[in-house]
Amino acid sequence: MADARPTDRPVPSLSPRLAAIAAHVPPGARLADIGTDHAVLPVALARMRHVVAAVAVDLRPGAVALANRMVVRHGVADRVAVRRGDGLAALRDGEADVVVISGLGGSTIVRILAAQPTTLDTVGRLIVAPQSETWRVRRWLMTNGWAIVAEVLLRDGAQDYEIVVTERGDPRAAYRWSGRPSQLRTASLLWLGPVLARAAEAHWQDRWRRAADDREALADRTAASGSTRAIRAAVRHRRWAARTRRAVDAAEGAAERATEGSQSRSPTAPTGLRTAGDRAAVRS
Numbered sequence: 001m002a003d004a005r006p007t008d009r010p011v012p013s014l015s016p017r018l019a020a021i022a023a024h025v026p027p028g029a030r031l032a033d034i035g036t037d038h039a040v041l042p043v044a045l046a047r048m049r050h051v052v053a054a055v056a057v058d059l060r061p062g063a064v065a066l067a068n069r070m071v072v073r074h075g076v077a078d079r080v081a082v083r084r085g086d087g088l089a090a091l092r093d094g095e096a097d098v099v100v101i102s103g104l105g106g107s108t109i110v111r112i113l114a115a116q117p118t119t120l121d122t123v124g125r126l127i128v129a130p131q132s133e134t135w136r137v138r139r140w141l142m143t144n145g146w147a148i149v150a151e152v153l154l155r156d157g158a159q160d161y162e163i164v165v166t167e168r169g170d171p172r173a174a175y176r177w178s179g180r181p182s183q184l185r186t187a188s189l190l191w192l193g194p195v196l197a198r199a200a201e202a203h204w205q206d207r208w209r210r211a212a213d214d215r216e217a218l219a220d221r222t223a224a225s226g227s228t229r230a231i232r233a234a235v236r237h238r239r240w241a242a243r244t245r246r247a248v249d250a251a252e253g254a255a256e257r258a259t260e261g262s263q264s265r266s267p268t269a270p271t272g273l274r275t276a277g278d279r280a281a282v283r284s
């Protein structure tokens with residue numbers, strides 16, 4: 001059977017997590033996907049002609065071989081270059097205007113970003129989706145001039161994933177808003193996500209309340225050993241859990257007040273509705 005022509009070849013399917021990242025890549029971008037593994041994201045975006053060019057970078061020879069096969073199979077070798085390399089070092093200056101680093105740990109992402117600061121000079125949008133320790137990446141972004149413009153929290157399989165979309169700008173802007181409760185200090189927002197905390201959606205609240213419960217359980221297990229060191233660690237875990245619960249409660253209250261405020265300003269809003277329960281009752 002003859003090979004399918006490049007334009008007939010299927011677009012690789014994206015997981016919900018990769019699809020959410022793809023949704024934040026502007027059309028016409030020159031994309032770099034660092035830690036690409038099998039290069040599904042750049043290949044899909046190139047195949048859809050959403051990006052004009054992409055560089056898919058991975059450290060492991062096995063991943064590079066997989067990525068190369070993917071590029072050929074989907075007929076995008078003219079638009080996607082696959083390179084073996086460590087982080088941004090594999091890019092040429094000015095080659096990419098959008099960088100995605102997803103599925104790596106927060107510390108690794110910070111190391112990658114900090115190692116090659118000038119490569120980022122021509123990058124207008126940086127999208128990070130750490131597997132863990134997103135707070136470390138938010139802290140780096142804040143001290144390096146990257147402003148958070150969007151955040152996504154989504155569940156893919158059994159796991160929650162955060163996606164942080166950033167552009168050059170005032171890195172503190174996302175952390176300031178009128179009506180921000182005092183419990184939502186910057187240190188807490190680095191963990192909770194400033195944009196996510198402001199929206200305080202139910203899924204986000206559940207995620208952090210569950211994290212607080214898990215931390216309390218860890219404190220109990222840690223304290224059980226009875227050593228002074230373990231007891232101190234357990235105290236730290238309990239403080240973290242309490243601080244997190246207070247912050248989530250405060251964010252929930254602030255988001256409700258903001259919704260009520262915007263409804264009472266709306267000329268069509270029914271009067272006399274005070275709580276989310278009242279509103280739900282009216283809807284049902």
Ligand SMILES: C[S@@+](CC[C@H](N)C(=O)[O-])C[C@H]1O[C@@H](n2cnc3c(N)ncnc32)[C@H](O)[C@@H]1O
Pocket residue numbers: 034035036037038057058059060063085086087088101102103104108112
């Ligand atoms: C779990 S995969 C993530 C794949 C894809 N980005 C995603 O989000 O589904 C992480 C990939 O990052 C690669 N990686 C780890 N450290 C790297 C580095 N310093 N530079 C480039 N790639 C790296 C690994 O080899 C691995 O293929």
